[in-house]
Each structure stands twice: as structure tokens, then as C-alpha cells.
Amino acid sequence: MNNVIAENISKSFKKAGSSGNTPIDKIKKARAHKKGLKAAADEIKALDRVSFQVNSGELFGFIGPDGAGKTSLFRILVSLLVPDSGNAKVCGFDVVKDYKKIRNIAGYMPGKFSLYQDLTVEENLSFYATIFNTTIQKNYHLVKDIYSQIEPFKDRRAGALSGGMKQKLALSCAMIHKPEILFLDEPTTGVDAVSRMEFWEMLHNLKKAGITIIVSTPYMDEASLCDRVALIQAGKILNIGSPAEIITSFGKTVFAIRAGNAYALINDLEKSPLCESVYPCGQYLHYIPKNKATTLAELTVTIREKHPDAEIITIIPGIEDCFINLMKEAR
Amino acid sequence: MNGTEPVIAARNLVKKFGSFTANDHLSFDVYKGEIFGFLGANGAGKTTAMKILCGLSKPTSGEARVSGYDVYHEPNKIKNCIGYMSQKFSLYEDLTVSENIRFFAGIYGMDRKKIKIKSRQLIEKLGLTDAADKLIADLPLGWRQKLAFSVALVHDPGIVFLDEPTSGVDPITRRQFWSLIYEAASEGVTIFLTTHYMDEAEYCDRVSIMVDGRIAALDTPGKLKETFSANSMNEVFIKLVRGGSDI
Numbered sequence: 001m002n003n004v005i006a007e008n009i010s011k012s013f014k015k016a017g018s019s020g021n022t023p024i025d026k027i028k029k030a031r032a033h034k035k036g037l038k039a040a041a042d043e044i045k046a047l048d049r050v051s052f053q054v055n056s057g058e059l060f061g062f063i064g065p066d067g068a069g070k071t072s073l074f075r076i077l078v079s080l081l082v083p084d085s086g087n088a089k090v091c092g093f094d095v096v097k098d099y100k101k102i103r104n105i106a107g108y109m110p111g112k113f114s115l116y117q118d119l120t121v122e123e124n125l126s127f128y129a130t131i132f133n134t135t136i137q138k139n140y141h142l143v144k145d146i147y148s149q150i151e152p153f154k155d156r157r158a159g160a161l162s163g164g165m166k167q168k169l170a171l172s173c174a175m176i177h178k179p180e181i182l183f184l185d186e187p188t189t190g191v192d193a194v195s196r197m198e199f200w201e202m203l204h205n206l207k208k209a210g211i212t213i214i215v216s217t218p219y220m221d222e223a224s225l226c227d228r229v230a231l232i233q234a235g236k237i238l239n240i241g242s243p244a245e246i247i248t249s250f251g252k253t254v255f256a257i258r259a260g261n262a263y264a265l266i267n268d269l270e271k272s273p274l275c276e277s278v279y280p281c282g283q284y285l286h287y288i289p290k291n292k293a294t295t296l297a298e299l300t301v302t303i304r305e306k307h308p309d310a311e312i313i314t315i316i317p318g319i320e321d322c323f324i325n326l327m328k329e330a331r
Numbered sequence: 332m333n334g335t336e337p338v339i340a341a342r343n344l345v346k347k348f349g350s351f352t353a354n355d356h357l358s359f360d361v362y363k364g365e366i367f368g369f370l371g372a373n374g375a376g377k378t379t380a381m382k383i384l385c386g387l388s389k390p391t392s393g394e395a396r397v398s399g400y401d402v403y404h405e406p407n408k409i410k411n412c413i414g415y416m417s418q419k420f421s422l423y424e425d426l427t428v429s430e431n432i433r434f435f436a437g438i439y440g441m442d443r444k445k446i447k448i449k450s451r452q453l454i455e456k457l458g459l460t461d462a463a464d465k466l467i468a469d470l471p472l473g474w475r476q477k478l479a480f481s482v483a484l485v486h487d488p489g490i491v492f493l494d495e496p497t498s499g500v501d502p503i504t505r506r507q508f509w510s511l512i513y514e515a516a517s518e519g520v521t522i523f524l525t526t527h528y529m530d531e532a533e534y535c536d537r538v539s540i541m542v543d544g545r546i547a548a549l550d551t552p553g554k555l556k557e558t559f560s561a562n563s564m565n566e567v568f569i570k571l572v573r574g575g576s577d578i
Contacts, residue, residue, distance in 0.1 A: 065499055065501035065502075066499035066500065162373055164372075164373055164374075190498060190527065191527065192373050192375075192527055192572070193565055193568050193569060193572070194372055194569055194572040194573050195373060196527075197569065220502060263513065280506060280534065281530060282530035283552065283563070283564075320502050323502055327502070
């Protein structure tokens with residue numbers, strides 16, 4: 001069963017200051033006019049005919065950098081923003097016409113921490129429960145696993161929590177009204193590697209409980225933790241599939257190479273006519289030859305001429321390799 | 332790393348907020364031209380330490396010198412010889428390229444004549460001659476990053492502090508940014524940076540990892556992986572930060 005169906009969603013925004021009439025906008029316009037500045041393109045296309053489906057009970061990830069359109073898309077799906085064109089249904093309800101229903105069945109954790117900083121942990125949760133006509137007591141079982149970790153600090157103001165704790169509170173607040181589907185916008189951005197790992201463990205537990213989860217992240221390595229992902233860049237979906245499918249469809253040979261002089265190595269490889277692309281990836285360089293049939297033995301011989309200490313291995317590409325390649329193709 | 336002369340030297344640096352110890356006896360040196368990765372979990376005390384080193388906050392006890400200047404008594408001298416950039420705040424979107432350069436150079440206390448010469452040089456070096464009068468909002472992200480980094484270096488500081496400079500940046504731009512970092516370091520600029528991307532920790536000359544206000548480990552990425560018998564910096568980080576307390 002499809003839990004979310006989106007068809008050809010587009011959304012453009014006027015650029016800040018391009019049409020405003022505040023005194024500041026007027027000064028800016030006059031200044032731009034005086035300097036003969038070409039007025040900035042008035043509109044930004046945040047989403048360009050985006051279509052996808054998410055199945056019931058799925059953990060679906062939108063993977064892409066800042067400005068890809070992830071937040072606009074999430075806001076449309078939770079009925080906080082109306083698309084310019086296209087339509088979307090969440091659990092069978094239209095995101096424009098049935099917005100009141102959507103708000104009851106969807107839990108939304110915005111990317112920017114938006115709880116009340118000067119209310120305590122418990123007051124925030126109680127506030128969200130009350131808005132949805134329920135109580136912490138009634139739905140405690142839903143948030144217990146996560147909320148119990150911050151409950152010892154329930155009298156602390158939300159503003160005084162650490163990043164990881166804020167995240168847990170925000171997730172608890174998004175869950176307290178028993179949503180069927182969760183929209184989590186960049187819950188792990190700016191969060192350290194360990195807290196990120198713990199957060200994904202929480203998501204997998206929620207998934208086991210049968211909740212559909214749609215999550216966005218700029219960290220490519222988190223793609224492998226989703227059932228399916230959509231790679232998104234500049235308002236367009238580059239590819240959709242399970243992480244394994246995306247990697248299979250990449251269809252290129254990738255080698256990981258390292259040598260004592262990494263800087264000389266990358267320069268030599270870049271200059272080679274056989275090279276399609278080469279870029280650093282952690283402790284190795286990733287090298288993609290133009291010829292897919294290049295063997296490890298051939299490459300090793302060529303590279304060791306100049307870099308006798310080079311270590312060269314064949315690797316399975318990661319989502320980041322796929323993303324880099326799709327970005328280049330889209331340009 | 333191309334020098335043995337410490338440009339940042341911290342000894343037993345302590346910062347307390349009431350009864351809470353944010354920095355607990357930090358001791359480390361950072362050398363000229365080094366790319367130094369300053370890692371740690373959220374709330375481990377990285378920002379606190381960085382503020383002290385930038386001359387924005389005074390330690391409770393201990394010593395620290397940046398470019399030879401004392402953090403207690405010469406914070407303004409420190410501010411003159413460091414650059415700062417973060418992903419969250421770097422350039423004004425509704426100023427043009429040359430206006431941004433002029434603004435930041437002015438903030439760093441350069442005189443008008445120097446600013447004029449420097450901005451012309453910079454715009455040429457970056458290949459932004461045709462875009463000098465364009466608004467930042469109209470530049471592609473890659474160019475913006477390049478400019479933001481150059482602006483942080485406009486007053487020729489010996490050290491540049493980069494606070495999560497690549498957070499949320501696409502994988503291609505992120506790599507372009509790192510080649511800028513390498514270039515600056517090879518010219519002798521010391522790079523002090525924080526990041527949550529563990530692959531970027533591999534690109535640093537040395538990495539320190541903070542846990543609960545203390546420096547729990549400090550070495551080259553290679554040595555750290557050896558010490559913690561880990562395959563990647565990500566594993567090192569998780570082993571150190573998670574430690575025994577598996578919450």
C-alpha cells in the first residue's frame with residue numbers, strides 16, 4: 001500500500017527582497033538601480049516536477065545537500081505549504097484539500113529546532129499533547145523508549161539541552177499524538193557521529209512498530225540505513241531506489257587508491273587521459289577510469305611507475321560516488 | 332605540516348561555567364601550516380575552546396597563546412591575526428562580491444588603499460572579475476564557498492578557524508573546498524577546523540577528539556587508527572566517544 005503519492009510537485013519562491021515593499025527593500029532596489037545591477041533572478045525553483053511514492057511501513061530517505069528542496073517538499077507534504085502545481089496524497093488524504101486530516105495523522109519534526117526554549121522538557125511535550133487533544137499519560141507508551149532517556153531532565157528548560165537531547169525531545173513531541181507517518185527534516189544535521197548512530201537506532205525501532213518514516217539528510221553515508229532513498233539536488237530527483245539498486249545502476253568501475261604523496265597522486269591521475277574522474281574519499285582517492293573494463297592489474301602497473309608505494313583496491317561504490325556522478329551528469 | 336613552530340599553544344586550559352567544567356585541562360600545540368581537526372561530540376566543549384582561542388572568551392585558568400599573543404591580555408591582537416569562517420555565517424547575500432570583500436577587510440581593520448589593492452588581487456585570483464558586481468545570492472554555492480574562505484584570509488592571518496565549514500554542502504563542492512584548504516596550508520596558513528564528516532577527519536594532518544571537556548586523543552589519523560585498531564576515523568570516533576557507557 002502506498003502511504004505517500006506525489007506527482008509532479010513544483011514550487012518556486014520569490015527571492016528575498018525582490019518584490020517586497022519594506023523600507024529596506026526600497027533601499028536595496030534603489031541601490032541596485034543606481035549601480036546598474038542586474039536584478040537578481042526573481043524566482044528560485046525549489047522543486048521541479050518531483051514525483052515519488054512511499055510504501056506503508058517504509059523508512060524512506062531524501063538524501064541531498066542544502067538547497068536541494070528537501071524542506072520545501074516536507075512542508076508541502078505536511079500541509080504547511082501549497083505547491084504551485086502537482087499534487088500529493090498522504091495516507092489517502094490530499095495535502096491541500098484535506099489539510100486538517102493530514103495534521104492529525106502526520107508527525108513533523110522541522111529541521112530547525114522549534115520547540116519552546118523557555119518551557120521545560122515536560123512542558124513542551126505536554127503542550128504538544130494538549131494541542132492534539134491528548135495527554136502524555138495516554139500516549140506515554142509511544143514515546144517511552146525515547147522520552148525516558150531525557151525524562152531525568154524533565155524540569156530543565158528546552159533551550160538548555162544539548163544537541164542530542166533536543167533531538168530526542170523534538171522527536172517525542174512529533175510522536176505524542178500517535179501519528180501514522182513521521183516526517184523528519186534533517187534530524188541529524190550538525191549532530192556528532194555517535195548521536196547520529198543512536199538516532200538511527202531509534203528510527204529503526206519506530207519502523208519495527210509499523211510507523212512509516214520519511215527522513216531527510218545531507219549525510220550520504222546515512223542512505224544505507226534507509227529502505228529506499230531519493231537522491232535530490234537543485235529541486236530535482238536524481239535517482240530513486242534501494243541503496244543497493246542505486247549502487248547497481250551506477251554501472252562504473254571504482255578503485256580506491258592511496259600513496260605516500262597523495263597530492264602528487266591526485267594530480268597525476270587527473271592528468272591521465274584514461275581518467276574519467278578522481279576525488280578524495282576519506283583516506284583513499286576514488287578513481288573512475290573511462291574504460292569500465294580496466295583491470296586492477298593494469299591500473300596497478302601504471303600507477304606504480306610513479307608511485308611505487310601505491311595501494312590500489314577495487315571497491316563497491318558508495319552512495320556518495322553515485323551522487324557525485326549523477327550531479328556531474330545533470331550539469 | 333611544514334613547521335615545528337607552534338602557532339597555537341595551550342597548557343592546562345580550564346573553562347568553568349559555574350560548577351560545570353566545559354574545558355578540563357586542555358594541553359596541545361598546533362604548528363604553522365598544519366591542518367588541525369578539532370573533533371568531539373556535541374557538548375564536548377569544542378565551541379568553548381574555540382571561543383577562547385579566538386580571543387572572545389577568557390579561560391578560568393591555564394595558559395594559551397595564539398600567534399604568540401596571550402588570550403588573557405592580548406585578545407585584540409589575536410583577533411587581528413586570525414580569520415574565521417563557518418557555514419552558517421560567512422557572506423552577506425544582498426551585497427555584491429566586491430562589497431563583501433570591502434566590508435570584511437574593513438572589519439579586519441585594513442585601510443582603504445590596502446583594501447582596494449587586495450580586493451582587485453583577490454577577485455582576479457578567484458577568476459571573479461566578471462562577477463565582481465553580482466550579488467552573492469546569485470552566485471553558485473561553489474563560488475560562494477571559495478569567496479567566503481578567501482574573505483576569511485583577506486587580512487593575511489596566520490591562522491584560520493573553520494567552524495563546520497562544509498556542513499550541508501554537496502559532495503562536489505565539499506571536495507573543491509578541501510583543495511582550497513590544502514592550498515592555504517601549503518602556503519603556511521594554519522588551519523584549525525571542526526567537522527562532523529568523519530571522512531574529512533582523514534584529510535587532517537592531526538586530529539584531536541574531545542570527550543566531556545577533555546582531549547581524549549590527539550594524533551595523526553594513521554596513528555589514531557592504529558592505536559584504536561580501527562579501520563576508519565569514524566570507528567575511532569565512535570569507540571572513543573561511546574566508550575564504555577553504551578546509552
